[in-house]
Amino acid sequence: MTLDEAQKRVDAWIKEYGVRYFSELTNMAVLTEEVGELARVMARKYGDQSFKEGEKENLDDEMADVLWVLLCLANQTGVNLTEAFARNLEKKTRRDRTRHINNQKLKKEHGKD
Structure with missing residues (x-):
């Protein structure tokens, strides 16, 4: 599924099941x-915290929830994420073409000096 298709599917779902979009400010919240919620799972799975009894390691679902709301906001504000992401990738490529390649910190093994 492309970003454009995802935006359209979210919009169709909202119109069929969601009554209407929440306000932009509510969706930002x-x-x-x-x-x-995604940060909580990341802290437990990859950080120093442990899962509480009954908590699930549902990283994929939490990421999908973030994407869902972002798609809603894009639809509400008239942002075409396919075009915006393509422009953003071009910007990052121009700006960071050699920045990360020349970053000695990235050449070190993670967590070791």
Whole structure:
């Protein structure tokens, strides 16, 4: 599925099942909440925290929740994510063409000096 298709599918779902989009500000708050839930799972899976009893290692679902709300916001604000992402990738390529390749910190093994 492309980003464009995902935006269209979210829009169709909202129109069929969701009644209407939440306001942009509400969706921004929901996006923040979903990113927090993703951060919680990351901290437990890859960080120093452990999962609480009954918590799930649902990294994929939390990432999908973040994407869902981002797609909603894009639809609401008229952003074509396919075009925006392509422009963003071009910008990063121009700006960082040699930055990361020449970064000695990235050449070190993760977690070791």
